[in-house]
Amino acid sequence: MPQILVQDLAKTYRVAERDPGVLGALRGLMRPRWRTVDALQGVSFSLERGELLGFIGPNGAGKSTTIKILSGILRPDGGRVEVDGLVPWRDRVRHVGRIGVVFGQRTQLWWDLPVADGFDLLRDIYRVDPIRYRKTRDELVAMLRLEKLLDQPVRQLSLGQRMRAEIAAAMLHEPAILFLDEPTIGLDAPSKLAVREFVKRLNRETGVTVLLTTHDMHDIEALAERVIVIGHGRVLADSPFEALRANVLAERRLFVDFAGDAPDLALPGVTVRSREGRSLELAFDPRAIGAPALIAAITAGHAVEDIHVEQPAIEEVIARFYDLHGAAEA
Amino acid sequence: MTDFARPYLSAFSARFLLVLQYRAAAFAGFVTQAWFGGVKSMVYAAFYASGAGAAPITLSQTITYTWLAQALLALLPWAPDPDIVASVRTGGVAYDRLRPIDAYALWYVRALGWMLARAIPRALMMAAFAAVFLPLIGLSDWAWKGPANAVQGALCLISTALALLLSASMVMLTNILVAATLNGRGLQILTMPLVTLFSGNLVPLALFPDWARTAMLIQPFAGVFDIPCRIYFGGLTGVMAWTGMGLQLVWSIVLIWLGHLWLERVMRKLEVQGG
């Protein structure tokens, strides 16, 4: 039995269409016109204990709707969800006591209270045993380097500092599952690194199951072994990230700096992407010609100063993927 | 002359048109005020039933007074202009020092636009309810009655305009207090009881104890509501009406003059501090 089981999840929103102006508003009151939006149309997946899953997709693809349903604050129209044996929206209070949720755009701390006081309040809300709480809190404070922030009111924190405090706040009751919705949005580079580092450690060391949605492909690259790509309310792909990359955009890039001017190269299965002075960027399909063979072929005929192989950037992979599925942002 | 007035006219109309758009707030205000007006009228009726002879104005006049008070609530100087409070908080006041126009006049016309735009929809809704709807459903006894006669009606219009000028000069004093102390918190809660009591909004000033009535009429807050209202139902006629309007004018001039001096000093201080 997987820890999280999602089957044929469906959710349709009704959106009231309103004409502009006072008359339009009045007409809307009398006879509302509704437009239906299918946010989810049969999403299925499952997650084992201790997995770290990345959820990616364009805006409006259904990521947030899925997270909201999984965390019990939204009721789906159809399908089945079980998280640790509970149906989230039916056993909401019991369910939310076992999960941690971080919404990147919203705070769960108290704006005017010092961080430490907010933590204490959460201890009482989640009924955490005081001795256990002290231990967990001290560990989280050390891991997320919050020592200096504890006495400061939340409103005085920078976005990056606040996000670290938010993540600690979501873990105080030691949930077995952590949902992160866009946890790195708007953060500066060091804060992003700190958040990724922490999530990775948490997942590895304590076996917490993590489900993460993000726009930032570096998050996925750094964290997720498995990704689900969602578009138009459907699961478009569910696989290890490397497999997704291999299937969608298998090509590799070879960057070569020559001793002299870059030569014209004509090798089968290899295309020149750019040429600049003594540098050359090549694209090749590793199934047609392996990297060692290609490098050998080049170094055999030319003097080379530097050479390295890269995979295409993850953004490129995903963009190509959406192109293939016609699922780009509307 | 027109060129001189142009920045002030456009500041006024910009604010007026913007505030006019808050229809939902106006509706909510109307519902609350209609309720309050109704309850107050019923309470007055009970008191009049027990001792009408003791009152210098009739029940019908008192009820009309009550509806007028609810209709024109937004013309009273309740609080500093929220725009000014916000601009003090964000430091935007600095820009008003840099413009080649009189800061007092600019703030003053903006306050006028704000108050008038808030008052007009509420007054219209209240008139439709209390002066038209109530008589239609047979509750004429509880209705807002017309002015005593055409002359009193016309004088009341002039007096209401003067009330607006006076009220804006009081709003300006609170604006300047905010700018001087750099803090708008709590001011409203202190001006509210003052305005309610002395404008006649709590109880018509004519019903105050006899020993206090003259003093109540002369104090400046009478000019923001009580005087135009008494002119409306004929409580102040002829020379008394003109005297009332003279009082409104004198208070306006005094308060504008004081405010102007004070704002200049405050602005100079802000300049020194580099506020």
Next chain:
Amino acid sequence: MLNALALLASYARASFKGQLAYPGSTILLGLGQFLTNIIDVLAIWLLYDRFGAVKGWAIGEIALFFGLVNISFTIADFISRGFDVFGTDFVRTGAFDRILLRPRSATLQLIGYEFRLTRFGRLLQGIVLIVIATTTLPLHWTAQNIALAAWTVSGAVALFFGLLVLQAVLAFWTVESLEAVNALTYGGIQAAQYPMSLYPDWFRDFLTYVVPLACVAYFPVLVILGRPDPAGAPGWLLPLTPAAGFAFLAASFVAWRVGVGKYTSTGS
């Protein structure tokens, strides 16, 4: 239950700490509250001074109605801030999601949202009114009357709390024009401060059967004053009427559940 109280205590500690960071401002706002409310007492005095009497009611009697209503509202207001600002601070901002993400009842969390100390101004006014009533009337604060007053206040707290819950329920459908409910809360205080016999019948019926303000002030207070109902309600019924406040609160929470159901099925 005990656990819920413990949680409310920690919410209160946190809320007070925040407000006492600026004690001057809290005291000033509280005094302003007091002034705003005490002028209502002045209004009653002005009318008595002018007219002498009103339908056989003494000023002290009105002070007793008014004082109990205001004390009740202060308590309801103190514990219902989260419901009062529900539309603007929770629905519009989506912060209600955060409430639903926590393993405690939404009601408990909304009660704990903020406890405003500045409300002491209105409480003070209520106490002044009770003192006026006690000193000007032959009023006997026997154990029975004290118990009846406490029961009356609890019914009124339930009623006012119910009104604020209903205002919050409306926010699930619209966040505009919510202040219109103020007509029933602040306007309700205004209406309930006077004896019902001052009002026309239809309005008294409205305040008895629709929004039962009369049941949580006028009727039971008649018993404390030792007067029969001029409109002829049976004497045994009068002390029982505050129960209507609890019935109203229960009905409000039925509506609340419908509203929360709507929220969780549309996410907005």
